[in-house]
Amino acid sequence: MGVESNQLCLTCHAEMRPGMFRDDAHSEHPLSPIVNAEQKAAVKDMNTRLGPNDQLICLSCHKLHHGKGDRFLLARELKDGQMCMQCHSEKNTMLGSSHDLRQKFPNERTGSA
Numbered sequence: 001m002g003v004e005s006n007q008l009c010l011t012c013h014a015e016m017r018p019g020m021f022r023d024d025a026h027s028e029h030p031l032s033p034i035v036n037a038e039q040k041a042a043v044k045d046m047n048t049r050l051g052p053n054d055q056l057i058c059l060s061c062h063k064l065h066h067g068k069g070d071r072f073l074l075a076r077e078l079k080d081g082q083m084c085m086q087c088h089s090e091k092n093t094m095l096g097s098s099h100d101l102r103q104k105f106p107n108e109r110t111g112s113a
């Protein structure tokens, strides 16, 4: 299978974690949205790839070889939100605010991990 879509990864992972990848608002991250200019630059910077028509795909964030995160085969460290903020810089007013859950719950994580 080619690496231009989510299909390669979903062939196994949709079976392994049913519900994690759904094409609706309740998935853990939107599947295949079109990236904006900032997000496109972040993908270039991480040296990952986009799908057709600049869609965000699994391999935009995940790097199966030589990943940066110590877990999850990620293309950038998760620490301090750097993975997310490179594509969502408009959310940077959250950092340090009372909505920044790291203040009250520094050791908690969302989800199963």
Ligand code: HEC
Pocket (backbone or CB within 6 Å): 008, 009, 010, 011, 012, 013, 058, 059, 062, 064, 071, 072, 073
């Ligand atoms: C042939 C089946 C298969 C395919 C295809 C596949 N994976 Fe996996 N993947 C696995 C298995 C099995 C594990 C280990 C699951 C476990 O330990 O619970 C895994 C684990 C992972 C993990 C977790 C690693 C960790 O540190 O916990 C990530 C992230 C991941 N795969 C991403 C991907 C991505 C991105 C793709 C597409 C490029 C992909 N996988 C394609 C079978 C597959």
Ligand code: HEC
Pocket (backbone or CB within 6 Å): 006, 009, 010, 013, 021, 029, 031, 056, 057, 058, 059, 060, 061, 062, 072, 074, 078, 083, 110, 111, 112, 113
């Ligand atoms: C926007 C970036 C991004 C995209 C796109 C993305 N992931 Fe991930 N993925 C992450 C991050 C960040 C984590 C670590 C989550 C955590 O800390 O719990 C992760 C974790 C995972 C894991 C491990 C989860 C676990 O708890 O075992 C798997 C498997 C995985 N991703 C597969 C995929 C597949 C398959 C796709 C495409 C359908 C995909 N990811 C798309 C960022 C992304």
Ligand code: HEC
Pocket (backbone or CB within 6 Å): 029, 030, 033, 034, 035, 036, 039, 042, 043, 056, 060, 061, 083, 084, 085, 086, 087, 088
């Ligand atoms: C490579 C770029 C990229 C990365 C990295 C990334 N995202 Fe996204 N994210 C997108 C795109 C594209 C969308 C869909 C369009 C949009 O809302 O900007 C999106 C949408 C979202 C949404 C839905 C927003 C809404 O209004 O419905 C959330 C929540 C989100 N991302 C959280 C995260 C988190 C948390 C991380 C870090 C684990 C992350 N993103 C990492 C590109 C990215």
